Amino acid sequence: MKKVFVNGYGSIGSRIIQFIKDDPEIEVIGVGKYSPDSKVNEAIEMGFKVYVPEKNQNAFSDFTITGNIESALDQSDLVIDASPGGQGFKNKKLFYEPRDILSIYQGGETIEGENAVSNILFNSKVNYADAIGKKHVMQGSCNVTGMGRILEPLRNTFGNSIKRFDVTLIRRWADLEQTNESVIDTIELTQSPHHGEDVKSYFGRDAPLFVRAIKVPTRQMHLHIMDIRFEKNIPSVDEIHEIFKNEYGIATLWNVKGTKDIRDFAGKLNFSFKDTNMIHIHANMTKKIDDTIQIMYSDDQTGIVIPENHILLQAMLFEKSYDDAIKHTEKLFNMSEKKRLLESNFNKK
Numbered sequence: 001m002k003k004v005f006v007n008g009y010g011s012i013g014s015r016i017i018q019f020i021k022d023d024p025e026i027e028v029i030g031v032g033k034y035s036p037d038s039k040v041n042e043a044i045e046m047g048f049k050v051y052v053p054e055k056n057q058n059a060f061s062d063f064t065i066t067g068n069i070e071s072a073l074d075q076s077d078l079v080i081d082a083s084p085g086g087q088g089f090k091n092k093k094l095f096y097e098p099r100d101i102l103s104i105y106q107g108g109e110t111i112e113g114e115n116a117v118s119n120i121l122f123n124s125k126v127n128y129a130d131a132i133g134k135k136h137v138m139q140g141s142c143n144v145t146g147m148g149r150i151l152e153p154l155r156n157t158f159g160n161s162i163k164r165f166d167v168t169l170i171r172r173w174a175d176l177e178q179t180n181e182s183v184i185d186t187i188e189l190t191q192s193p194h195h196g197e198d199v200k201s202y203f204g205r206d207a208p209l210f211v212r213a214i215k216v217p218t219r220q221m222h223l224h225i226m227d228i229r230f231e232k233n234i235p236s237v238d239e240i241h242e243i244f245k246n247e248y249g250i251a252t253l254w255n256v257k258g259t260k261d262i263r264d265f266a267g268k269l270n271f272s273f274k275d276t277n278m279i280h281i282h283a284n285m286t287k288k289i290d291d292t293i294q295i296m297y298s299d300d301q302t303g304i305v306i307p308e309n310h311i312l313l314q315a316m317l318f319e320k321s322y323d324d325a326i327k328h329t330e331k332l333f334n335m336s337e338k339k340r341l342l343e344s345n346f347n348k349k
């Protein structure tokens with residue numbers, strides 16, 4: 001049985017470990033914690049073994065920790081790094097490379113320049129097979145994963161008929177559980193957003209994709225506004241919706257007033273962490289104007305990358321086919337059922 005360690009227990013790490021603990025094909029070694037706070041006991045109560053940095057073990061004397069992170073890594077076949085953006089690269093150099101273990105990094109890292117954690121940015125829909133046989137792979141961020149999920153079916157269906165994509169990312173300020181982070185009353189302008197370049201790493205550097213981003217004071221998801229300009233063969237609104245009908249991880253919803261409606265529904269139906277793990281096309285906002293189709297979709301910031309990490313783990317650890325990996329991920333995440341429930345609640349009426 002392959003052994004997996006999750007390094008970091010924040011928004012992303014706490015979700016990943018909660019899902020992968022139910023995977024019968026792997027053994028979860030435990031989770032890495034860095035601050036001696038209430039989340040240590042929360043993790044222990046959830047049944048996880050908690051490991052802490054060797055040099056800081058004394059700070060955790062009030063907690064029942066299992067051991068140090070260094071020894072947990074020694075036992076692991078693969079580590080999922082869920083540390084704050086930029087820390088993953090340092091962990092790679094200090095801990096993962098010297099132990100020669102397979103490593104997955106999150107979207108706050110980079111694949112460019114001297115701090116690159118990998119030469120591949122993963123999106124299961126686009127480059128699953130490229131992750132097979134790789135030692136270090138970066139999972140795209142939530143916005144990058146969401147854009148890839150929408151762009152790939154559009155590109156496959158309409159190809160050269162598309163002239164350009166213009167996307168405005170309206171990013172959430174903080175996550176639901178990041179209660180120590182205040183949500184400031186301003187609209188923040190994102191200078192040089194990385195998202196477009198990240199997407200181009202798998203779509204090609206000359207892909208006609210133009211991205212701008214702002215951050216707004218909400219915890220309730222990201223919203224992307226995308227204009228797709230066509231050279232020829234401009235599809236109808238219905239044709240656009242049709243191509244997403246059977247896409248994994250995309251729900252088409254009608255008459256949602258705001259992103260909180262979706263989280264509230266997920267909470268009411270006891271979806272884990274109130275996450276849907278997908279993106280939601282706001283179908284009543286889709287418009288055709290001359291050569292342009294306008295669409296809007298919301299992106300479950302915390303949930304969307306969790307099944308992606310699980311799909312990636314299967315490529316790296318077991319070299320499974322894409323179809324087998326998706327089938328296995330579906331058993332843990334039930335995304336088809338979540339999509340069905342969302343679509344029947346937010347229906348066209």
Ligand SMILES: NC(=O)c1ccc[n+]([C@@H]2O[C@H](COP(=O)([O-])OP(=O)(O)OC[C@H]3O[C@@H](n4cnc5c(N)ncnc54)[C@H](OP(=O)(O)O)[C@@H]3O)[C@@H](O)[C@H]2O)c1
Nearest residue numbers: 008009010011012033034035083085106107108142301302
């Ligand atoms: N939040 C999202 O919606 C989202 C979505 C997609 C991708 N991401 C990416 O996922 C990564 C993690 O984000 P997050 O939102 O989960 O952050 P977070 O909630 O701030 O959690 C970060 C975790 O990393 C731990 N940590 C601190 N130092 C560490 C180290 N040296 N090595 C390993 N872990 C360390 C922290 O431990 P202590 O709490 O014990 O100090 C904390 O548990 C980032 O790259 C981020 O860009 C986030």
